[in-house]
Amino acid sequence: MILEVRAVAPFYKNGFVVGCERTHEAVVIDPGDEADQLLAAVRDRGVDVTHILLTHAHIDHITGVAQVKDALDVPVCLHRDDLPLYEHAVEQGKMFGFAVRQPPPIDVYYDLSPIYFGDYEVRVHHTPGHCPGGVCLEIGKRGRGEGGRGSGKGERGSGEGGSSEGRHLFVGDTLFAGSIGRTDLPGGNYEVLMRSITDVLFHLGDTSIVHPGHGPDTTIGRERETNPFVLEYLSSA
Ligand SMILES: [Zn+2]
Ligand SMILES: [Zn+2]
Secondary structure (H helix, E strand, O other): OEEEEEOOOOOOEOEEEEEOOOOOEEEEEOOOOOHHHHHHHHHHHOOEEEEEEOOOOOHHHOOOHHHHHHHHOOOEEEOHHHHHHHHOHHHHHHHOOOOOOOOOOOOEEOOOOOEEEOOEEEEEEEOOOOOOOOEEEEEEEOOOOOOHHHHOOOOOOOHHHHHOOOOEEEEEOOEEOOEEOOOOOOOOOHHHHHHHHHHHHHHHOOOOEEEEOEOOOEEHHHHHHHOHHHHHHHHHO
């Protein structure tokens, strides 16, 4: 898998280019103020971007959508429950004292069907709590885990560790290395967030690699065992 990560001031929000090493098809995830750097990575790696995928519509994750859409002219995808946030991008910017360009209309609302690029597939899991339309974008090789998800065959039998090998989770601001997303912004809800983390993300397997919207990578296993916010929630449940 081709993976390029960029983050710049003031938000140091991670933007990603994820591509197929064989076909060079790729997706751009959460283009923000680092849009120039992401577009440079697209050129340098020679990838052909098919979608702009958004984990959610907080301002730091969408300030670069207009620029990337202008440059690449590919569909922009978002969960429908974050449309109000997305449509108020300019107002969100004002809250932080930034002049923000209104992003282009959403082309695709996530549903249950996967999105494909090259040999890879993106499965979308709704993980509200940090905001209403937050999602986890699960990226892995196409067709992997088939039968595991639907019928419960294979994947369960081989154990969670083995089955999640090579699985990458782009979780937005739901879960961080050693921390969790804030829930004090409009539409945030602590209980809902903790259920998204423990009921949705944790079922994607301990070896799944987590790429948060800010800060370093981690794994589901590490967060399950050491994340103080998770441990506190689980001990009080
Ligand atoms: Zn956020
Ligand atoms: Zn963020």
